[in-house]
Amino acid sequence: MDDAYARLELCFNPFEPAASGVPVSGALxxxxxxxxxxxxxxxxxxxxxxxxxxxxxxxxxxxxxYLLRWLERVELPRHRIRPFFFDNPGVRFYDLANTLLRQIGREEFAKSLWEFLNPKLPGFQGSLFEDSFQAWLLSVKKHRREKEAIRVLSEAMQTKGVADDEEIRYKLGRLIVETYDRPYFEYKDFIAGRQGSLVAEKEEAPYFATILRSLRLIGSAEALAFLMDEFEEISLQKRLTKRQAHDYLATMKRLIGLTEHEQFWIIVAMTPQAAEVTAKLEPALWQRFVSQGKHQFKIPPLNDQEARELVRRRLKNARPEETTAKPLFPFPENMMELFRKDIKSSPRKLVKVCSLAIAKAIQAPEQVQIPFGAEYLRQIQKELYPPPSVE
Ligand SMILES: Nc1ncnc2c1ncn2[C@@H]1O[C@H](COP(=O)(O)OP(=O)(O)OP(=O)(O)O)[C@@H](O)[C@H]1O
Ligand SMILES: [Mg+2]
Incomplete structure (x- = not known):
């Protein structure tokens, strides 16, 4: 097996057979x-x-x-924007908030917020051990100073610009003090009113805004960005009941509203059909979302030069340290002439065909000539993607 790879001047197959999302290793x-x-x-x-x-x-x-992951890992961090990735989020605002909170984790959130607020309770000694979050909480409990602790936290929240609203500050303070009583998050934690009582939808947004602001402040980020993949799952009308469509649009509205008032961004990815559906469902809302078309991008099919570069970079990532291989080896340098247009213009098809070409050469080295010949590549393309019929 290793010899078979050595012959291709590769350490592994740089093209994943499933061709979905980003590869395990390598810069994007x-x-x-x-x-x-x-x-x-x-x-x-x-x-x-x-x-x-x-x-x-x-x-x-x-x-x-892939493009969303590139934003998440490469582009947004360069601007100190903290990304959160959502895969197929639900239609309700509640679902979204829940997913976010599960992603962060309550302990991590409470602990970072506590670090950021740096609350001072009189009489607490400053030994190294006592300074830890856990020790602080233990002392609070032991001396039954919960009320006081919440008050001090709430004051720090006001001074540091986390939240103005007293009720929200109280909630957050309690959440910190009770971290180890119930270490998981529930969105209920942030909802106003008595325990378990339902809150009017419009009340959720200020709480959510506070979470967003806290996350930005504790990470000293310039802004937060939600990257939402597979938005089509949500907006494809045929699967949405009336109620769900309503929830979906309400969620969109509130998210847009949040982006207007906070350092908060949303970037969604979806199929062109899903974009159309949303645009038709409520044209004014969609126009607002994409800023009258200014904030909208349709990924174009790859041109030859881009396809070549994609292949070259993938191969480079799998080369052994010492190599004299040509950039596209074991593919021939005129590879783009040998690939069908419908295949080389689609990243998924291109990656899959390359993956299979290499896999076969590894499995049966004696049967595959290298660099790969025109006939071999033609066969593989045909095997994976029977050519579209002429009619
Ligand atoms: N710029 C790129 N460089 C390298 N590989 C890429 C690039 N863009 C896409 N790919 C690869 O192409 C394949 C398909 O990409 P991806 O899964 O992002 O498509 P998609 O539009 O999200 O597909 P779907 O509609 O199924 O969600 C993946 O294997 C991905 O790694
Ligand atoms: Mg995808």
Whole structure:
């Protein structure tokens, strides 16, 4: 097996057979035609008020998930924007908040917020051990100083700009003090009113805004960004009941509202069909979301140069340290001439065909000539993707 890879001047197959999302290793790269509009968006939105939402659309396998991951791992961190990735979030605002809280984890959230607030309770000695979050909580409990602790936390929240609203500050303070009583998060934790009581929908947004603000402050980030993948799952009308469609639109509205008032951004990815459905469902809302079309990008099919670069980078990532291989080896340098247009223009199809070409050469080295010949590549393309019929 190792010999078979050595012959291809590779350490492993750099193309994953499933071709979905990002590969396990290697830096992420996207063509300039993809990165430019998004970089422009990030730069113009920094520090501005107004709607900070963006819609990416693209056909099946065009690279939507990859592009969102690139934003998450490469582009947004460069601007100190803290990303949160959501895969197919639910239709209700509640679902979204729940997913977020589960992602952060209550202990982590409470502990960081506590560190940030740095609350001082009189009489607490400053030994190294006593300074830890756990020790602080233990002391609070032992001396039954919960009420006082919550008050001190709440004051710190006001001074440090986490929240103005007293009720919200109280809730958050209690959440910190009770961290180890119930270490998991429930969205209920943030809802106003008596325990278990239901809250009017519009009441949720201020709590959510406070969580967002806390997350930004404790991470000393410039802004937070939600990256929402597979938005089509939500908006594809045929699967939405009337009630769900209503929830979906209400969620969109509140999210947009939040982007206008907080340093908070949303970037969604969906199929072009889903974008159309949403646009038809409520045209004014969609126009607001995409800022009259300014904040919208459809991933174009790869051109030859981009496809070549994708393949070259993937291969480079799997090369042994010492190599004299040509950039596309074991593919021939004229590879793009040998690939069908419907295949090389789609990242998923391209990756799958390359994956199979290499896998076969590993399995039966004696039967596959290298660099790969035209006939071999033609066969593999045909095997995976029977050519579209001429009719
Ligand atoms: N810029 C890129 N560089 C390298 N590989 C890429 C790039 N863009 C996409 N790919 C690869 O192409 C394949 C398909 O990409 P991805 O899963 O992002 O498509 P998608 O549009 O999200 O698909 P779906 O519609 O099924 O959700 C993946 O294997 C991905 O790693
Ligand atoms: Mg995807």
């Amino acid at each position: 790269w996207v063509p300039e035609r993809w990165s430019q509009p998004l970089q422009r968006f990030v730069e113009t939105m920094e520090g501005t008020s107004g709607t900070k939402a963006y819609a990416i659309s693209g056909e099946y396998g065009s690279g939507k998930t």
